[in-house]
Amino acid sequence: MSTTSAPLAAGGDTEKLFDCRDAYSQALEIMAATDTRVCALVSDSVSSTKLKSFSQKFPERFVNVGIAEQNLVGVGAGLANGGMVPYVCAASCFLTARAMEQIKVDLGYSKSNVKLCGMSSGMAYGELGPTHHSIEDLAWTRIIPNLSVVVPADPRETAAAMHFSLAHVGPMFLRISRMPVRAVHDEGFQFTLGEANILREGDDVTLMANGVMVSRALDAADSLAKLSIHARVLNMSSMSPMDVDAVLDAARTTRGIVTVEEALAAGGLGGAVAEILAVHHPAPMRILGVPGVFAPTGSAEFLLAHFGLTAEGIHNAALDLLGEKR
């Protein structure tokens, strides 16, 4: 496998790996060039938010508030009040935790048209330790009314979600990964908030994933297919609002659901799906994520493997759910 910084895969090339941050920053520049309301805010980190080029092309619409996340989100709300569409970009771990009250009050409750871009989410900063892991962010953000939460799976979806966010009026949290991922969407992909994408049809078991876990779920579906187990794969990038119909259909027409996310197993995708099933259509589930622990140190790749967040881990969870031997 090779890595590249190009934002979009050539059609059919599934071997290349991409950093979704490139797709996000290029989309932001395209949007800013055509819409003078678009501006970007950072809290010191210009390079890890990939906004150096933006800051040079649009210096008057680029604000660096310094290391001050509460202020960062509040300033975003004020810019929106003044008619701008601010993209507030910061490491997801600090953005969501440090500014939680501003996200709740200044954005969600106020319905401010602010777009949060949570960078380097999940365990991308694996070696830096739990202070820098952002695995609580999905649980925290998805419960805030009016705040849309999107976890793109690949560069194409990242760019599509960015363009969608500009047309959508209201606060959004876009969780942008820096872990290299391969392309999972075709060229014609369109992002729709609140809709799950069926990436693979199947009626034995449903694999639901978001973000960097989607390609791994597809790999698990491939290996399950070799055992004649037909797994449906749903990309649940839209965490809030969630596609309730797709969840219920999976519960009704397959034998169970495996959720997988680069986040705490509590409160995120698995939690959201379980809430829907518990009330409307109880069904067997396996919830894959980080169990209730602070992760040890190690690369993101190491940590995902450590917690079974791999194609093999998903494969085995599906077999377990179906009562099949590994």
Next chain:
Amino acid sequence: MMCEAEDSIADRALRLKRLANEIRFSAMTMTNHSGLGHTGGDLSSADILATLYLGGILDVKPAQPTWPQRDRFIMSKGHCSGALYSTLAFKGFFPREMLGTFMDPLSMLNGHPDRNKLPGVEANTGPLGHGLPIGVGCALAARMRRETWRTFILIGDGELQEGSNWEAALTAQQYGLDNLVVIVDRNRIQQGDFTEQIIRMDPLAPKWEAFGFAVAEVDGHDHTALLNCFADLPLEKEKPTCIIANTVKGKGVSFAENKPAWHHGVPTKEHLALAIVELGLEVSE
């Protein structure tokens, strides 16, 4: 316009004194109705609010509350909603009769302001330390759009203990936001006690100066001084302005003045009867 221009500052100040006392009595009546509220801060901020909204300082259009070119006023001390709502109603953003629904079930007049419910409210405040960052964002927006409207934020002095204010002050300084005006309601009392007993805020002016603001101190109950101060903004070009309005918590009614217990004291009918006399609002007709 003509009439306003011909008015002397003294005439305007006299009219504002009366209006501010009406705001005071309105806020106390609302708090009496709801059994909850923040009388002390309502009364300390009433003269500032009256001067801004009813003294011709803020360029706003009550019939068009989201007019893009309006001046923004952010009530960072959102707990003083009684004074804010009364002022907005007096200005004409919504009917005065609505003030009688303060904190009622499903009322548009929450204990703390909600911009999506009530015309004229710019920001949902209540948790402290939110208004200044939002105001800095507004001021940056005006600059990006090359527009001339201004942003005013009223902040409590106890509220300044929230660190987010100082984060925002640093940003305001860095970007030289001379379209931003911070007004501190320096009533020297917070919920628990006098500010200086809990966390010393003095010397306050040098703090703002050190953070890059042009600072003026003013008697926050002197309408002439407030009018003069607000008429001459920014205090310095390319610097954000901070006006420290020295006020008395519970100003205007003897039983509440300078008493920490009246931070969220609720007036009784007897208090209201006394207040209407002390505020000079007895019905004479």
